[in-house]
Amino acid sequence: MVQKSPLHTLQELAHTRVDEATRRLGELMAGEQAAEVKLKLLQDYRKEYSSRFMENARNGIDPNAWRNYSNFLAKLDEAIGAQQFMLERSRQATAQGQQSWVAENTRAKAFDTLNERQEKLAAARHEKFEQRQTDEHAMKNFRNQHEGEE
Template sequence: MTRAKRLEPVQHIVEEAQKRLAMSVAAFEKRVLEGEAKLVELERYKSEYEQGFSQRAGRGIGVAELRDYQAFLAKLAEAIKQQQALVNRARAEHQGERAKWQEALKRSKALGHVVERWQAEERHVSDRREQRDSDERAQRKTNRP
């Protein structure tokens, strides 16, 4: 068995690992995008709530309503803070997974280049052997009486 043939199973394993990591990167990216969308939605809701409250406050509100508003606004601010933390963690995980994938891709390409080089060398050796055999046959034909 040639060197290139012996390396093919390893190449297959490395390529499969790289493909799995690529899929994982895509899943992490999806989580980041979903988290960012939820964060934007929370911030938009907070802004709308503040605008609505300021319109009501212009008409006059009671102490209880003001206290409820402040409590709800504090909960919204905390939800936004937590969502921002989730988004930051998802981004960090995405970057980490992306770095792993890029390394796996480099290994896969490097291994592919090695296999290609070995295959080219093996073809060259085979071609030289065939040429030598052909030359020997031709030499024997010319040497026959």
Template sequence: MSAQNNPIKTLLNHAHEKVDAATRRLGELLASEHACEVKLDMLVQYRLEYRNRFMQAAQDGIGPDAWRNYSGFIAKLDDAIALQQNIVDQSKRQTANGQQQWVHERNRMKAFDALSQRQIQQEQRQQNKQEQKMSDEYAVKNFRKEEE
């Protein structure tokens, strides 16, 4: 029975496609999450380096304008870090949803695969019965010919 004539095969093929799509989407989400985390790490590292320069400049003596500039820029970095942390958190939620979707689609595919396997086994049993019936009929005919 072809996939065109077998609804279970059609559903199984469709489920495979959905799993493939969910797998691709999950890969994209994971890559995006990683990129967001890398950007956050870079911002945090840059803030640390800038703060160290600020501390060194303060020890060497700086004027009020330079103090305001350093302080203002660190505040902007803190805002950027907070915003990027929110983006990372949102990306993690999206990745978790993508993982749940992938598991859901995989479980559906497994269910259709189990149905398909049962159908194949049932068709095989029917074919075996048919072959046994034909074999029995052949044996009976041969036995009757030998009797005559």
């Protein structure tokens, strides 16, 4: 079995960390998108409910219904505010996730570059070794031929 170099092990670990950061970033982005959808739904519902309230108010409604509409609109406004806060937190988390992914990806690329350099150096050493072996073999054959002529 071929022994892995410590650098290769670090390279594999870095790529595992990139994969994990990618997965986390995907989850964060999906969460942000879901928060945006929920906020839009709340805003659309508030707009629709407000229109219904205005229409009923024009046609005349009793004070109890007016109070119910107003209270419900206030609750919708609270929910919208809370959702806007959640969306902002989700956006911040996504931005941090992107920074984390960039850092992990940069680290992995650095290990890739170092590993590539190490492999090129090893290949060059092996090539020199093979050339030296070939030269020694040729020299040995040359000596044997000349010794045989004498």
